[in-house]
Amino acid sequence: MRIPRCFIDQPLQTGEEIALDERAHRHVVQVLRLRVGAPLILFNGEGGEYAVTLTQAERRASRVHIDEHRPRDTRPALRVTLLQGIAKGDRMDYSLQKATELGVSRIQPLVARRSVTHDDPKRMQKRLDHWRGVIISACEQSGRTDIPKLLPPLPLSQWLDEQPGREAQEVASWSLVLDPEATSGLGDLAASRDQPRAVTLLIGPEGGLEEGEIAQARHCGLSPVRLGPRVLRTETAGVAALAIIQSLWGDMG
Numbered sequence: 001m002r003i004p005r006c007f008i009d010q011p012l013q014t015g016e017e018i019a020l021d022e023r024a025h026r027h028v029v030q031v032l033r034l035r036v037g038a039p040l041i042l043f044n045g046e047g048g049e050y051a052v053t054l055t056q057a058e059r060r061a062s063r064v065h066i067d068e069h070r071p072r073d074t075r076p077a078l079r080v081t082l083l084q085g086i087a088k089g090d091r092m093d094y095s096l097q098k099a100t101e102l103g104v105s106r107i108q109p110l111v112a113r114r115s116v117t118h119d120d121p122k123r124m125q126k127r128l129d130h131w132r133g134v135i136i137s138a139c140e141q142s143g144r145t146d147i148p149k150l151l152p153p154l155p156l157s158q159w160l161d162e163q164p165g166r167e168a169q170e171v172a173s174w175s176l177v178l179d180p181e182a183t184s185g186l187g188d189l190a191a192s193r194d195q196p197r198a199v200t201l202l203i204g205p206e207g208g209l210e211e212g213e214i215a216q217a218r219h220c221g222l223s224p225v226r227l228g229p230r231v232l233r234t235e236t237a238g239v240a241a242l243a244i245i246q247s248l249w250g251d252m253g
Contacts, residue, residue, distance in 0.1 A: 045147040076103035078250035079198040085112040085205030100138035102242040109153040114207040177202040182224035
């Protein structure tokens with residue numbers, strides 16, 4: 001039987017007994033219905049994971065004893081930043097979940113012209129909190145011990161304006177934009193360039209990026225790439241592109 005894993009946002013020290021926070025408590029006691037004596041794995045994103053034992057499992061509170069630190073390292077070999085055009089509901093959740101499983105290091109949500117968003121800062125903050133929960137759950141499920149950094153949403157045009165420009169970008173850091181009209185694919189890049197140390201990947205929302213947005217991205221130094229002869233949904237495109245990138249240059253060889 002697989003031992004449940006939980007993220008907890010606090011320092012962890014072998015030999016201590018701590019109270020689980022509200023999120024971990026709810027998952028362990030109310031969802032999984034674990035009882036005193038059950039083994040758990042905790043991680044806080046600061047390196048490795050901890051084997052713990054549930055010592056209290058009551059309706060409103062639970063505690064664990066931290067038995068052992070395990071120096072497990074799942075940090076991705078390739079630094080990948082995903083620039084994801086904000087999509088609706090479940091599609092955005094799916095994109096973030098799979099990107100986490102596929103080893104992205106940073107996620108930058110972007111408001112493109114075809115993104116469906118609300119101007120209310122409170123609603124956007126609520127979405128950001130929800131997305132962080134999706135990412136944490138994906139780390140728990142996939143065995144990651146690090147948490148990808150989720151950045152505050154920005155307009156795509158602003159993000160592009162803040163880039164250093166084509167001539168100032170590192171040779172070992174590739175910036176790519178998915179474009180169904182591009183003439184080259186990821187395999188073509190692999191054959192023509194040295195292996196990158198980092199990759200930045202821009203994916204549009206539902207309906208894709210507009211022609212002017214792709215032109216601006218190219219002007220700012222992002223190389224256009226395509227994923228075959230078919231147009232993929234935004235959530236499919238992310239999974240496909242990230243899997244190829246990790247297979248070519250990352251840790252999924």
